[in-house]
Amino acid sequence: MVKIFPTKFQQSLYLLLVVVLLLAMALHVLVNPIPAQLQYLFFGVLVLSTGIPHGAVDHLVEWQTKALLQTKFSAVRFYIAYLLPMVVYGVAWLIFPTLSLYYFLYLSATHFGETDIPLANQNSHLVRLLQISFGVLMLSTILAFHIPQVTVMLSELQTF
Template identity: 45%
Template sequence: MASLTSSIHRLTATPTYLTIALGAGLVTWQAAAGTVPWLVQILVFGILLFGSGIPHGALDHLINQETALRSGHRFSLVRFLARYLLTMAVYALAWYLFPALSLLLFLVMSAFHFGEADIERVPATPAWTLTRLLAGSWVLAFILLTHVVQVTPVLQRITQDHALTLAIWALAVNQASAVLIGGGVLTSLAFAVAYAINPVAMDYPRLVRLALVLALGYGLPLLLAFGLYFGGWHALVSFQTIHGYLRQRRPDTLTAGQIWLKSLPFTALALVSLGLFVWWWQQYAHTWDPLPLLFVFLSLITLPHLGVMHGMHQQVAGAPKRSATLHKPTRH
């Protein structure tokens, strides 16, 4: 009985199992009905986005404050917000002047960000850094190249039919199997080399759960596939890493629920900003295609978040860098 209770506790304490259950339910629905209704897709994506996706980024000020304290620096909320907004402004200008390069920058940084969260608590060595970049790139490529029919028109609208970008995409689509198989082999080799140089304890069941999330998304529409990965996996594992990071010095005062509540003010600010953006578009730019504008808006609030999370992951990886002994992995 004690063993069963312990197993149940571990299961319920791992929210990514809920993502797998949700994905399995959606796949079953689609198999039975032929398709998941569009309104259901929107509802599920909205719950994942606003329940965990945006909130995990709305903790950046707390993460940066903790990183500053651990680094022996003073933290200023005003200075943090000013730097955050300046980053967004510079990136917005880059989108205006160099849209194709800005898209490439966003994809590369997002790939590394995903890999950094998926393969956490490893030393910041060149081998592990390359492994994270390759792993995140493979995940991103898998989601995109298994939903070509839906991705292609979105890419055309975002890039405004940029010839070189679409030519590269067409080449990737034509060689999709080679890209995914070759990328998987290259990532595995990089992982093996990084592990041989700097061995660390890996939570392999966690990687299996990631594979299940991606596999379930393979048979679902793009919106659900990306929602399952971003909101149902990436944001949840990031939330748990953030939870451990923030409560390390005060374990009795910060629960996971309290940390989520602390994200609500900036989550609300993001929603208000999105509402103002929609209002501005309707009033002054309703003849413009809203999808590229929305994508740029989301990229602007994402880019500074990537820097904050990178700082946290570097701090978390500090223990492996200072010690050659294996550490016990945390469960997500």
């Protein structure tokens, strides 16, 4: 099993991110709405500092993971496993929009947490709780800046 621990630099970045997000949430509460110029500046800094859009190198991550585990990488299998769930999930959104939203929020929180807090002992309940909590913080931050839009979107969903 490959053990991945965040470096001191990564830990510092995570801490900085959490502090910046909490400050941004406080700013949103105190100065509502946040001026568009400040939002664009914040967005620009994030885009410039993160580089390649999220997900653009997933195939390379999978290839590297397979190499570390000394198993064979198949691009065809990767893309089928990568794209098929998206198609199935897209159809589910059409049939069960509310349930699909809940599932999407759960998956997003889990994914953010696993990606941003890659700890070696993935089977630990405490690690999973930490990862999901971080993911919920990330999602809450995103949604908190768009309450009116979120409210409109939620009101348009069909109840199940």
